[in-house]
Amino acid sequence: QVRLVESGGGVVQAGGSLSLSCTASTSGNNFNGLTVGWFRQAPGKEREFVGNVPYNGVPTAAVPVRGRFTASRDNAKRTAYLHMTGLKPEDTATYFCATTRLVFAGSDFNAYDFWGQGTQVTVSS
16 A cells, blocks of 8 residues: 655746655555656546656656656655646646556556545646
């Protein structure tokens, strides 16, 4: 069992930056070996993959956010981060973190086992 708590969401102007945190409480799971993924969902839209960071700390990012968003992690703190820069109004969504034991889970949200409750990010124009 992995319990995830996101934080750091808020309202920011277009062009601004925001960093989200995802802190894990694990029972029987080694956080260091988990891949942490980030997804977002806007009202009326499907859940969308944003990026992830596997155990080795090498992040991936989806094309719409590549060059603007970066996933990272601090295993000692059992916390993953999503650093967002150059925010656009279309980035407005609820952002979720999730974990999986798979290293190459990619964008398939069905591959992720545990999810946080989400944190709202609103980008004003």
